[in-house]
Amino acid sequence: MIGLQVNGKPVQLDGPTPLLTYLEALEVNPRAVAVERNGAILEKGEYASTILGEGDVVEIVRMVGGGLAANESGRGPAFHESQPLLRRARPRARLRTR
Numbered sequence: 001m002i003g004l005q006v007n008g009k010p011v012q013l014d015g016p017t018p019l020l021t022y023l024e025a026l027e028v029n030p031r032a033v034a035v036e037r038n039g040a041i042l043e044k045g046e047y048a049s050t051i052l053g054e055g056d057v058v059e060i061v062r063m064v065g066g067g068l069a070a071n072e073s074g075r076g077p078a079f080h081e082s083q084p085l086l087r088r089a090r091p092r093a094r095l096r097t098r
Helices: 019-025
Strands: 002-006 009-013 033-037 057-062
Touching (some): 019 033
Parallel strands (some): 002 057
């Protein structure tokens, strides 16, 4: 048995396992995910040759499509152009030092 971490959770496998085999066991489409192993993002072509081993830290992220919702006319963004997308944070209280 080997122990590794997948998406922040401990996982036990019977032994070293090809990443592609692990994804298939999870019923995950390898073309629809991005995988990071020990801090390095893997190319999809590396999935079959990458062997998960003891102590590996793996992040698997699903790709999700989307975009801005249309406004009532069906064209353009759902927000009004005068609305800021990002708001400025309020300044923090300053500490007085003596």
